[in-house]
Amino acid sequence: SQQGEEDPQALSIQEGENATMNCSYKTSINNLQWYRQNSGRGLVHLILIRSNEREKHSGRLRVTLDTSKKSSSLLITASRAADTASYFCATDGSNFGNEKLTFGTGTRLTIIP
Amino acid sequence: DTGVSQDPRHKITKRGQNVTFRCDPISEHNRLYWYRQTLGQGPEFLTYFQNEAQLEKSRLLSDRFSAERPKGSFSTLEIQRTEQGDSAMYLCASSFSGTANTEAFFGQGTRLTVV
Numbered sequence: 001s002q003q004g005e006e007d008p009q010a011l012s013i014q015e016g017e018n019a020t021m022n023c024s025y026k027t028s029i030n031n032l033q034w035y036r037q038n039s040g041r042g043l044v045h046l047i048l049i050r051s052n053e054r055e056k057h058s059g060r061l062r063v064t065l066d067t068s069k070k071s072s073s074l075l076i077t078a079s080r081a082a083d084t085a086s087y088f089c090a091t092d093g094s095n096f097g098n099e100k101l102t103f104g105t106g107t108r109l110t111i112i113p
Numbered sequence: 114d115t116g117v118s119q120d121p122r123h124k125i126t127k128r129g130q131n132v133t134f135r136c137d138p139i140s141e142h143n144r145l146y147w148y149r150q151t152l153g154q155g156p157e158f159l160t161y162f163q164n165e166a167q168l169e170k171s172r173l174l175s176d177r178f179s180a181e182r183p184k185g186s187f188s189t190l191e192i193q194r195t196e197q198g199d200s201a202m203y204l205c206a207s208s209f210s211g212t213a214n215t216e217a218f219f220g221q222g223t224r225l226t227v228v
Contacts, residue, residue, distance in 0.1 A: 033216065042117075048215075100169065101158065101206075
């Protein structure tokens with residue numbers, strides 16, 4: 001079963017604009033990870049944020065985590081056509097960490113050139 | 114070592130046939146995971162290994178499914194008597210369990226179509 005949901009389910013923006021995707025989850029977590037998936041391909045790891053962190057940056061990516069609201073957001077700045085993909089959040093809620101990930105339903109992002 | 118490798122990339126099989134998929138993890142990773150992803154959904158956990166020990170299996174893993182990791186390196190996932198509902202992308206991932214917060218790296222997946 002899915003842990004939570006991404007919002008929106010689909011997002012289309014013009015190239016150069018910023019894209020924001022949200023993720024909600026249901027149980028306590030050790031960490032939350034964001035992945036990108038191009039159509040029909042495997043998942044590419046983007047960023048991991050620990051439960052005691054509130055914000056993390058990596059290049060054009062900014063991730064926030066609010067454990068009190070059980071939610072996270074992924075911001076992609078200055079979007080490019082190559083950012084077109086599905087984006088998933090995944091949570092690790094295991095007692096000892098790194099046991100299994102529970103994925104959301106994904107946001108399908110389309111960047112219009 | 115360029116990452117997690119899965120073989121085959123695509124498999125078309127007739128209903129009732131058995132299929133086997135292989136996953137080669139990143140060499141220094143001691144944990145290996147199998148996930149299944151259907152169209153429009155996120156991946157769902159099936160099972161994971163630490164070294165050669167299978168530590169957890171999802172309820173999704175019916176008795177027609179079996180996974181092995183005999184020497185703690187590569188893993189195989191076998192589906193017996195395939196059904197049309199088994200059509201999905203099967204994803205393998207690996208990670209290192211030395212610390213609690215390390216990334217899981219995924220392979221390109223095996224897309225199974227049961228006709």
